[in-house]
Amino acid sequence: MTDPVTMTELWRGELLESLHRGHAVICDETGQVVQAWGDPGAVIYPRSSCKMIQALPLITSGAAAKWQLGPEQLALACASHNGAAIHTDRVRAWAEMLGLGEADFRCGPQDPDDRDAHEALIRAHEQPCQIHNNCSGKHAGFLTLSQHMGAGPEYIEIDHPVQQAVRAAFEEVTGETSPGYGIDGCSAPNFATTVEGLARAMAWFASAGGRSDRQSAAAVDLVDAMTRHPELVAGEGRACTELMRAMGGRVAIKTGAEAVFVAIIPEKKLGVAVKIVDGATRASECAIAAILSHLGVLDADHPAARTFLNPEIKSRRGIHAGEIRPAGGFPA
Template sequence: MQQPPVPMVDIIRGPFAESAHLGHAVLCDETGEIAQAWGDPDTVILPRSSAKMLQALPLVASGAAEAFGLSTERLALSCASHEGAPVHVAAVNAWLSDLELSDNDLICGPQPSRDSALKLQMIRDGQSPCRVHNNCSGKHAGFLTLTRHLKAGPDYVDPAHPVQTSVKELFETVTGAPTPGFGIDGCSAPNFATTMHGMARAMAFYASAQTRSDTLSKAAAALTQAMIAHPLLVAGEGRACTHLMRAAKEPVAIKTGAEGFFIAILPQRRQGLALKITDGATRAADCALAAILVSLGVLDPDHPDVKRSLNPDVLNFAGLQTGEIRRAPSFP
């Protein structure tokens, strides 16, 4: 029987709960079994950018990453939703240069930088955003690397392209079930659907990958370790992924996705977490993800970088605190 989403986050103004956000979450162990669940584990979802380490899996498992000498920084970028800061732009441009490619070879669309200083400087200089500023440009540089390795054509986001058929095959392997289909993501690549349980199972596969020696597990472990080693490249200053990974009391890979999705990979516990806020609100996904990790002892609720996700103040235009965002009383 389908289970309804559960209350996860409240928005408080004065003495009132003004808004509420509901969602689903699943925590899996290394066997793929559910350790804890909130809402419906069988809900079908699009993981959006939370699936980037799954989309990068064939890049490593195929041998392409080794053949092109990809550093851990580039593996982290292949899993990133970066903010288009100078550090990200320079890194992706250098990667493209090594491939003897350019911004025009990226199929993701141009996107203004989310780094305020760079964005304002580009406006002052009359510069237009490029594809390399797109938050998915690192993933697309990985797609281009795999394309070169496979000697495939340039339309690497076509669902029938060898890059995407490789992604689909490995996506189904680690989620443990055939995908029911896909939607086209903001960066034009297919985003394959699975269930909440399937996504948590995949994250647990990554979390326990270092205990196995098969090719797929070694690839998953390499991507997980790269994300943990380079939290700034995975997102950026001011972003929840970066701040929560830095604040964690143990190694953890954290990755947001559009429309209220989040994952966490917990290698020491060999557990994987998937979270979906049903109304797609980022503010609620940040809070709910932090709340679960606090309940597990991964995050300290008093750490300032945890509080900014777990329990941020709501301010008005005069800077007066008018409320707060906080976990629902019964969650997690």
């Protein structure tokens, strides 16, 4: 086993105050490791970074075509959204199209991260519901697939046909047998894999345009949906949304809880996976931005890139106090 490497540093004045270590892998279209930092074999939960994998059966089963789902719904199926109106209105309409409602979801309620939506609930003396959950788009996809399969309502159970289809797709694209699963924040199973396996899966997505099988065609549709609608994948001010915009739709990226981040780069047929071992999102955002800049697909001088690559630390009065930046030597 290789120890994690230092990827991100926090400087306050002239002092290195904190640092974050992690693992990262870049794979090519053959599934081989092109470059790695730390331990490629480290076993992780990909968390929400793998939502595009979880959405594959939605398309390959024929469910998406049956319900005429478009890029907006597919982007939401891959999303960890802010719970803004542009997200919740679309998820609610999707459920209604299926003849379902909020009570059919199994993701649990969540206070929206979007400030306007949060304050609107307070003014209306209302509580957040499951539609506000950042994973409600993924769960709308699960519900669509379950209904198409004629399966039962408890679609988050590990032995449910929906989750068995997800596991089969997950193991196929990672090229690994998952050693097990944990329960994600939205109550659905999250299958474990290595950092290398996750990067291999992203490279499989990146190279899908050169293949003609049904699974690959589904991957192309999902990547297109994410890059066409970055605002639905996360939300205003979020790294996924802002960095995809900065790259002009050329790259799909997705964060996951506990500091996981992935990138799909079709023009280079490369996939990237990052895991920061202490779970700090500020570090995974910096690390993925550094790798994307290193690969030449993100302009380090773009304002959005600087926001996550070198975020400024300010006092509560707005005085410059320091910055977060890639560690020396990373990711060269």
